[in-house]
Amino acid sequence: MRFANVSGRAGLVLDGRMVDIAEASDGALSSDPMMAADLANHPRLQALAAAVDPADWPELRPADLGPPVPRPGKIIAMALNYRSHAEEAGKAIPTEPHVMAKFPTCICGPSDDVPIGDLAMVDYEVELVVAVGRRCKGVAAANPWQHISGLTCGNDVSDRNEQFRPPVKQFSLAKSYDAFGPIGPTMITPDEVANPDDLAVSCRVDGELRQQARTSDFIFDVGYLMAWLSRYGTLEVGDLSFTGTPGGVGDSMDPPTYLRHGQVMEIQIEGIGTMRNRIVAGEG
Numbered sequence: 525m526r527f528a529n530v531s532g533r534a535g536l537v538l539d540g541r542m543v544d545i546a547e548a549s550d551g552a553l554s555s556d557p558m559m560a561a562d563l564a565n566h567p568r569l570q571a572l573a574a575a576v577d578p579a580d581w582p583e584l585r586p587a588d589l590g591p592p593v594p595r596p597g598k599i600i601a602m603a604l605n606y607r608s609h610a611e612e613a614g615k616a617i618p619t620e621p622h623v624m625a626k627f628p629t630c631i632c633g634p635s636d637d638v639p640i641g642d643l644a645m646v647d648y649e650v651e652l653v654v655a656v657g658r659r660c661k662g663v664a665a666a667n668p669w670q671h672i673s674g675l676t677c678g679n680d681v682s683d684r685n686e687q688f689r690p691p692v693k694q695f696s697l698a699k700s701y702d703a704f705g706p707i708g709p710t711m712i713t714p715d716e717v718a719n720p721d722d723l724a725v726s727c728r729v730d731g732e733l734r735q736q737a738r739t740s741d742f743i744f745d746v747g748y749l750m751a752w753l754s755r756y757g758t759l760e761v762g763d764l765s766f767t768g769t770p771g772g773v774g775d776s777m778d779p780p781t782y783l784r785h786g787q788v789m790e791i792q793i794e795g796i797g798t799m800r801n802r803i804v805a806g807e808g
Contacts, residue, residue: 525566525573527674527711529557529590529633536569537710538578542585545569548576560711561593561762563657563673590633592676592711593655596764599626600753601651601680601699605743605768612776621744621752626680626766627700634708634799638681638789641805645685646783649769650727650735650791653678653707654746656763663759665751671759672746674711675720677793678766679727679801681705684775684782706789707764709797717795721745724794725770730787737770 526537534557536543546555549572559565603622604610610617632638640646657673680699687698699705714720722740726733739745744752749765774781783789785805792798 525569525713526716527557527560527592528584528709529592529594530584530588532590533557534559535584536573537584538573538576538581541578541581541583543573543576543578543581545572548572557590557592557594558762561655561657561673563761566673566713586635586709589635589709591631591707592674593707593762593764594631596628596631596762597760599628599630599705599764599766601626601766602744602749602768603695606737606741606770607743608737608741608771609769609773610743612771612773618743621749623753624699625696626705627696629702630700630705632703632706632801634677634706634797635801636703636706637802637804638703638706639804640783641807643683643685644782645683645775645780646803647682647684647774648727648729648734648783648789649680649682649773650725650793651678651680651766651769652723652725652739652793654765654767655711656759656761656765659758659760661754661758663750663754665747668747668750669714669720671750672714673761674713675717675793675796676707676711677709677791677796677799679706679789679791679799680766680769684780706791706799706801708799712796723796726792727772728790729783731790734774735770735772739767741770742768
């Protein structure tokens with residue numbers, strides 16, 4: 525199944541059309557887009573998808589799309605989860621996951637502007653984002669997908685100046701400003717792709733290819749991450765994990781190259797879709 529947040533309402537995307545979940549179910553299912561992150565709702569959503577005629581519903585308009593998981597309880601982001609990114613950063617290949625947080629208020633939609641004010645060192649990071657579908661702790665690495673409700677694209681926008689400013693590095697804060705977490709354009713269930721552990725990811729800036737990789741190149745795959753993250757802390761429905769970015773970030777270019785007013789970041793993940801977010805400098 526493929527889900528969308530259309531003007532704040534939960535939708536099923538069928539044949540390029542938006543099926544309003546609450547309307548199609550005569551109110552039996554919620555209009556809140558967060559409902560799609562709950563695996564408990566998926567059997568009824570599958571039945572609804574089989575019962576409706578997509579031709580009865582309007583075409584999906586990209587401009588109407590909001591973040592498919594608009595209010596995650598927590599966002600756990602992974603550092604250095606691609607060998608290429610660790611190497612370009614001059615870091616040793618990690619032997620265990622390294623974790624950061626992104627504040628939930630950073631979440632925005634797949635075509636929203638990203639305001640940077642007067643910041644001069646803002647960077648992009650294409651990431652596969654995983655949505656937790658049921659409350660869980662101590663997940664078995666051998667079968668993580670039974671706890672995952674969906675996959676979406678993410679951009680871990682980062683203020684490199686604040687991230688590395690001494691005396692204490694501020695990774696979480698630097699990645700959590702308003703709109704520094706675009707996600708979308710839709711969220712798919714893992715069965716929508718042939719192999720959810722091997723998806724092509726890419727990032728372009730004004731059409732120039734900056735990042736390109738496959739998630740099969742993760743140092744720690746989704747199963748390992750789910751097991752590791754849930755060892756001591758409970759994962760809740762709607763929590764998100766940004767699973768890491770490949771090499772090619774602007775901070776590692778020679779010379780370092782940061783985002784400027786008017787530039788468009790294009791994030792694409794195989795089977796999910798493409799986000800386009802414009803950088804906006806100045807006040808506001």
